[in-house]
Amino acid sequence: MTGLTLRRVSHRVTGTDSELATHLALQPYLADLAATHGLALRGELVGTGQSYAELAPIEAVTSPDEPVDLLVFAYGVPDVQPGRNIALHLASRCPGRPLAFAICDQGPAAAFTALRLIADHPCERALLVVAEQATVPYPLIAPAPVPDRHAAVALLFERGPAPVEVRTHAALPPEAVAAVLAADIAELSGAHEAVTLVLGSGMDGGLDGLRAVPGLPYTGLWARLADVEPGRLPVFADYDPALGYLCVAACPLSVHIGQMVLAERG
Numbered sequence: 001m002t003g004l005t006l007r008r009v010s011h012r013v014t015g016t017d018s019e020l021a022t023h024l025a026l027q028p029y030l031a032d033l034a035a036t037h038g039l040a041l042r043g044e045l046v047g048t049g050q051s052y053a054e055l056a057p058i059e060a061v062t063s064p065d066e067p068v069d070l071l072v073f074a075y076g077v078p079d080v081q082p083g084r085n086i087a088l089h090l091a092s093r094c095p096g097r098p099l100a101f102a103i104c105d106q107g108p109a110a111a112f113t114a115l116r117l118i119a120d121h122p123c124e125r126a127l128l129v130v131a132e133q134a135t136v137p138y139p140l141i142a143p144a145p146v147p148d149r150h151a152a153v154a155l156l157f158e159r160g161p162a163p164v165e166v167r168t169h170a171a172l173p174p175e176a177v178a179a180v181l182a183a184d185i186a187e188l189s190g191a192h193e194a195v196t197l198v199l200g201s202g203m204d205g206g207l208d209g210l211r212a213v214p215g216l217p218y219t220g221l222w223a224r225l226a227d228v229e230p231g232r233l234p235v236f237a238d239y240d241p242a243l244g245y246l247c248v249a250a251c252p253l254s255v256h257i258g259q260m261v262l263a264e265r266g
Contacts, residue, residue, distance in 0.1 A: 130153050237249075
């Protein structure tokens, strides 16, 4: 069975705001947008925030001689310029000008939905970009995790011998998470003897495994790939108590990834 295996990863974290956040048209635009939902703009946050088009480390994981066929962009917090199509902008920076999708409004589950799209799409190379920023300039209608820093992670997948596999369980109560997760791990591990469980910020603290980078509820899970030993199968899991989603994914690593994992902090 063939599939897509993970070849390169880059994670970028910054506390710096984008100049785009100071655009003169942004405050009245956001004020009008918030007013349609009966919300008042948090004026003290206007002028802060980050642009995903600037933050995403596309060039760190792509190469001019390796065209990308598909790009999927996942996010839970809107870009500092919400009127821009970030997925298409990111695709324009990729070799091969790939087909591009964006997944949003799913909380931490968005990255897993993106993985499922990538796994089901026939291609030689695919790029997953997950991004988050710490600025939300209006009150949240529903509970959702808010990052404390701006961050983006880019994951390059290429054709390989083992497939990426994703499991999503909806409307799952917290008390059922441990049993369902254990069953998924057993199924996804298959013949792999060495498995590393990577746990998102929504997972119970009593479980054993690598923990997501604190304060980064959307990218912190995937950033821990840099800590997965070569030869081990990483299995990612995260739970959103607000939406009741448990998401689990197995991402086989390319034999070369030990030399290709990159991490940036700034």
